[in-house]
Amino acid sequence: MRGDQVVLNGDWRIIYDHDNQGMHKGWCDHNKYMQYFDVEHIKVPSCWELYKQDYEGVGWYYRQFVIPKNMENKHLRICFNAVNYRAEIWLNGESVGAHEGGYTDFQFSIDGIARFDEENHLIVRVIGPIITRDVIIDGLGMNDMPHWRGAIAGGIWQSASIVASEKIYIKNVYIKPDIRHDQVHLYYIIDNHEC
Numbered sequence: 001m002r003g004d005q006v007v008l009n010g011d012w013r014i015i016y017d018h019d020n021q022g023m024h025k026g027w028c029d030h031n032k033y034m035q036y037f038d039v040e041h042i043k044v045p046s047c048w049e050l051y052k053q054d055y056e057g058v059g060w061y062y063r064q065f066v067i068p069k070n071m072e073n074k075h076l077r078i079c080f081n082a083v084n085y086r087a088e089i090w091l092n093g094e095s096v097g098a099h100e101g102g103y104t105d106f107q108f109s110i111d112g113i114a115r116f117d118e119e120n121h122l123i124v125r126v127i128g129p130i131i132t133r134d135v136i137i138d139g140l141g142m143n144d145m146p147h148w149r150g151a152i153a154g155g156i157w158q159s160a161s162i163v164a165s166e167k168i169y170i171k172n173v174y175i176k177p178d179i180r181h182d183q184v185h186l187y188y189i190i191d192n193h194e195c
Contacts, residue, residue, distance in 0.1 A: 004074065004164040006067055008122070012156075014042040014051075017058035020137050022125065027060050028090040030121035034062075047084075048128065048155035056133050059155055061124040067162060069117045074164035076114050078122075079107040081158030086127040086140065092120055102129070102153070110162070128154020 015027065015036055026032040033039075039062075042051050048059055067076070078089065084102030088095070092115060097108035114120060127137050174187040 004071065006065055006071075006162040008063055008065060008160040008162065009044055012042050012044050013039045013062040014048065014155075015039055015060040015062075016048075016052055016055055017060055020058050020135075022058060022060050028088075028095070028123050028125070029093055030062065030123060033060065033123060042155070044156045044160055045081075045158045046155065047153045047157045049153065054132075055154065056128060056130050057135070058137060059126045059128065061122075061126065061156060063122045064119050065122065065162070066118065067114050067116050067120060071162075071164040072116045076110045076162060076164050077107045078110050078160070079105065079163050080156065080160050081105045083124070083126055083156050083158070084154050085129055087156075088125040090123045102157075105158075107163070114162070124156060126155055 013033075015022065015033070015038065017027075022028075025036075027036065040051065042048060042061070044061070044063075048055055078091065078096065080087065080099070082103055082105060083099065086098070086100045087106075088098045089108060090096065091110055091113050094113045096110055096113060097106075099106040127140060130137065130140065176185040176187065177183075178185060
């Protein structure tokens with residue numbers, strides 16, 4: 001934990017869902033997830049190929065964590081710096097969002113879902129690049145996802161955290177140079193969660 005942030009890097013659990021059965025079996029519920037017999041451990045951030053060579057398909061990640069009480073009156077969001085390739089996120093059994101794109105950061109509000117001073121259960125379903133298998137998973141098939149030649153690089157491969165801020169905060173800042181007029185234009189997006 002750093003200031004208004006709970007860092008989620010470190011030890012996670014993972015199920016390699018070879019046959020894409022996790023949705024049908026309800027693994028987005030942490031009780032059903034924990035009943036599965038073949039759960040392994042993985043570090044986040046990392047690529048799952050470091051643990052399961054040449055694995056292609058679906059992985060279900062799980063992590064427990066506690067959010068301190070002093071964050072209770074803040075706006076909370078879960079932030080991922082990159083997950084390759086498609087990610088679906090559940091917190092305490094509630095869907096919080098999905099993201100497609102293995103090299104971009106994303107975040108979702110978890111206000112009203114997060115629990116304070118008790119265990120939170122985070123589950124992330126990841127569909128990694130399919131390069132050699134002749135399968136289609138959720139409409140994605142062989143070479144439908146960007147990847148480096150010869151490298152699959154699936155999973156939560158960049159940092160993850162819970163971030164607390166004021167209800168009104170600057171979400172993004174963009175800088176656009178205008179060389180012709182010797183100027184720089186600054187654009188920003190403000191998020192307002194007062195309402």
